[in-house]
Amino acid sequence: YILWFFAVFPDSQRPAQPQPRQRGPPTVGPRSYSGPLPTTYNVQFPLGRPTSENLQAICDYSDLRPRYPSSYFPDSGYGVDKLRASAVNNAEAWLSTCCKDNQTWEREVTLCCATQAWELSVEKYCEEDLSIKHPWYRCCKINDNNKRLNCFSNDAPNPNYGPTQGLPVEPLPSTAEFTFNPNTCQRTHGPVPIALIERKTKKLSTPRAADISFPPGRPTADTIESVCHNQRLRPAYSIKCLPRSGYEMVALQAKTVNLIEKGFKSCCKNKKTKVSCADQKWREELNKFCLRENTGRVNYPCCLNQSDKYSCFQQMSPDPYYNVTSAHEEVSLNKICDTHKTIKKKFPVGFPLKDFVTQCCPLQEEEKTACSARLLEEMSQKLCASKRAVPNTVRRCCKSSSQETPQCISKIIMSAITKATNFSSQKKRKRCPIS
DSSP states (O other): OOHHHHHHHHGSSOOOOOOOOOOOOTTTOGGGSSSEEESSOOOOOOOOOTTTHHHHHHHHHHOOOOOOGGGGGGGGSSSHHHHHHHEEEEEEEHHHHHHTTTTGGGGHHHHHHHHHHHHHHHHHHHHHTTTSOOOOGGGGOOHHHHHHHHHHHOOOOOOTTOOOOOSSOOOOOOOOOOOOOOGOOOSSSSSSOOHHHBOOOOOSSOOBOOOOOOOOOOTTTTTTTHHTGGGGGGGGEEETTOEEEEOHHHHHHHHHHHHHHHHHHHHHTTTTTTHHHHHHHHHHHHHHHHHTTTTTOOOOHHHHHHHHHHHHHHHOOOOTOOTTTTTTOOOGGGGHHHHHHHHHHHHSSSSHHIIIIIIIIOOOOOHHHHHHHHHHHHHHHHHHOOOOOOOOOHHHHHHTOOOOOHHHHHHHHHHHHHHHHHHHHHHHOOOOOOO
16 A cells, blocks of 8 residues: 555655745736746847748737836846847837838838848847857857848747737837838839838937938939039038948948039030930949949849839939929028138138128127128228229229119129138038948
């Protein structure tokens, strides 16, 4: 009987041991947890690669996947888990950004945005992981970027992004910035929604965003005047400021814009052929752009659309009709406050402008106009009454009636202001294509 008893109840062969109280992450998710601190900290890391199959779940079940607030962990220790939790929080916040207006965007654009967000989260995590003296995450040790991304995706505990929480969790703001760059997307048709391009999260540290007007609009008979006359108002780009890696597309775009603008400058010299010449130069340089990009370094959607490539570039242009650069800033005498030094050095008018600067420039904007008009009247009288030699332009003004003389001298000053403004714009027009 005794042998039978122990055979049926083997645990009775030794004294009963007290079982430790089970303490772990709550079943409803860490964001809503308010009980005793767990002894183990489960983090659903890493997240899977966004695909066309799981994209809907990414957007639909965002609030049914866990987030990890700082209160989820003790103040000290668990550095690895905290790092992974931060990566998950940021990635989920960025994915939510891509999903926010999902129904009004093309599906491929949303997927492209989600993929960029996920890849950035992997990049940021590995940067931090490899900078800490601890056992590195095995995927971060892989140098090949594609293999590293595949490693993360294969390790994902929830690759389908299904709901894992019983109740909705509160979203957490990201601690780093994500900016969607549509220029890297392989798109088949239509322009990229501006709302998606401009959407970003809270800024901390991030790769610098592209700040370049690409592609330029296609020159036509309706836009050629703006193309030619406002060239000084459009920027040229320097690529010397770009980092050595990660900005190949931006560098290629900057070079293409510079070459197109150089071609425009040459074409605009011939009034009869400037439209056809500018259009040909525009097409040639964009063809070269696509040939360069087909070397495998970068991708651009319009280059994949061979049947309607030029229409695609025109649709993608941020300023297709050259409207942004065709609006001149109104030039007034008040601009002398910004240009008087350039006028004195480069475009002297033959008489001093010091009184305008010292008396009018310190005033409020609405008071400057009245001040300038009063000084212009006084200066006209002094110049015409002076026995000193004056420039021929001023002498011709003094031959006019007393009412017309101030207007004539005003034209001299305004011409100098315009030249100085254009000169300053030309000097400042070469800029870095990232902000």
